[in-house]
């Protein structure tokens with residue numbers, strides 16, 4: 001039995017952007033745990049702060065962003081002990097030794113995520129040789145094996161090809177091969193299949209699932225697609241305007257949503273087999289200006305359950321059972337609709 | 339790569355035909371009897387009218403335009419560029435002595451501007467928004483807007499006349515003096531020409547580098563835990579190099595124009611200098627032949643740029 005303990009623990013993380021003297025609290029106090037051998041899906045509309053959360057963990061934030069508060073603890077499980085990522089120097093040696101080696105990342109668009117002027121093999125070997133003291137031949141041998149493991153046919157030839165000679169799906173496989181090359185404990189995937197078509201998407205998910213099982217990798221999957229969540233997630237965190245408004249196991253969040261926003265998100269996805277006539281309800285209203293946020297609950301202006309009380313302040317976390325958390329004062333009313 | 343190179347070189351042939359055709363057309367439009375510059379002026383002076391008419395026939399000047407053009411082109415290919423009417427010297431001799439000097443100056447200033455321009459551009463992109471970047475940007479703006487001849491004259495005033503560090507101008511014969519004795523002559527003209535081109539290269543390298551550094555694969559490179567210098571140079575600079583090489587290709591005509599100005603200012607005995615003298619003397623055949631050399635040189639150089647671009651950017655070959 002493989003252990004499913006926490007590898008990364010994020011507590012009350014606040015990452016703010018500063019531009020023209022104005023502050024955008026893009027991530028405004030989120031907490032979650034990423035556990036080995038499990039997939040945590042962070043889901044939410046565009047602009048809610050998913051990518052910023054991921055970049056904060058990797059310390060890959062742009063210069064106009066800063067981690068204001070909170071902690072990101074990486075539990076190495078070895079002699080290094082617990083590492084407080086938020087305290088490390090952004091491009092310092094320690095942070096760089098974690099990046100790629102302990103925590104690897106893959107990005108949305110494999111078309112642009114690989115450097116066009118180097119061969120795919122070169123880019124993977126670069127990663128291996130950056131973290132491990134191996135010879136060129138050794139690195140190449142490992143790269144070949146990785147490409148084969150990721151299901152890239154003809155890998156002997158593919159290794160010396162440039163990214164533009166790969167199809168989108170193959171490119172994402174190459175990205176995953178690179179990310180997995182140093183056996184990371186955590187894999188962060190920022191919308192890894194948004195740029196791919198549906199059949200390829202399914203194959204990539206299958207591959208990730210397989211790697212998770214085989215290496216006991218912790219996966220932090222970022223997506224805006226509830227369909228992806230239902231397919232991949234062991235655990236779910238729903239984000240809205242910089243806050244996690246509901247989290248829990250996939251069964252809890254998808255099966256009995258307690259937050260009006262989660263409920264609305266689930267209502268807005270088509271269900272396979274119900275055909276064209278089904279009632280799709282897009283969430284009314286638009287996401288507010290991030291620089292001019294609602295004073296209370298961020299979802300209040302668009303919420304069907306909203307009362308006067310909701311505009312006072314952001315509701316606190318309510319724990320329903322061991323894993324299920326919701327931030328809504330009206331959650332009991334939401335559950336009644338089930 | 340070899341196939342691409344051969345294709346590029348072969349594609350110059352039609353271009354050269356068109357260019358020579360235009361040049362010949364212009365040459366015929368200039369005042370004066372063609373025989374006066376096609377033949378050695380000394381022997382021409384000794385000929386009677388009837389003999390001159392014979393020579394005309396021999397040079398094919400009485401045939402239709404296309405025949406005249408091909409006769410001329412054929413003589414060009416044999417190295418016969420006609421004569422300079424003001425000195426009576428064969429044009430090919432003027433080219434033979436002037437071209438090495440011009441190329442020497444052009445290559446020196448190209449190297450200076452490319453290396454300095456890319457380094458400064460990349461540095462100011464990496465340190466974007468700092469004081470250093472702003473200072474470089476202002477210098478760049480000044481550099482682009484100062485005319486080369488003015489820059490050249492100021493340089494002569496300061497470094498040659500006031501400080502007396504370097505000679506005012508000229509060039510010594512490579513067959514007579516050694517490399518280091520000649521160096522002092524090329525320093526000033528090549529620096530003036532190189533620096534005045536640096537500003538453009540720098541601005542371009544900076545924006546190209548900034549553009550590259552915003553790309554997703556730079557984030558990928560950082561996410562691999564690579565050191566900043568590796569991210570900047572191997573991933574950023576390496577990619578932004580392609581557009582810079584292309585830009586240098588675009589600037590080759592400027593180099594030619596620059597060589598005319600700079601060679602005149604510094605009395606550098608190249609074909610740019612010969613060109614400006616010939617224009618003033620209305621020495622049309624020489625002007626046209628030197629113009630032809632300039633155009634062909636530019637064509638060669640831009641073909642070379644295409645080949646280099648393909649060599650450093652794997653994506654280019656597919657598109658062609």
Ligand SMILES: Nc1ncnc2c1ncn2[C@@H]1O[C@H](COP(=O)(O)OP(=O)(O)OP(=O)(O)O)[C@@H](O)[C@H]1O
Nearest residue numbers: 017026045046047048049050051052053062224290
């Ligand atoms: N480089 C940046 N400069 C300024 N603000 C930024 C920058 N990147 C993100 N933001 C702001 O941070 C907030 C969250 O952005 P983020 O990219 O995390 O959204 P997301 O949830 O990943 O959305 P998407 O689904 O579109 O990727 C937004 O309000 C956005 O405007």
Ligand SMILES: [Mg+2]
Nearest residue numbers: 050051052190
């Ligand atoms: Mg995003």
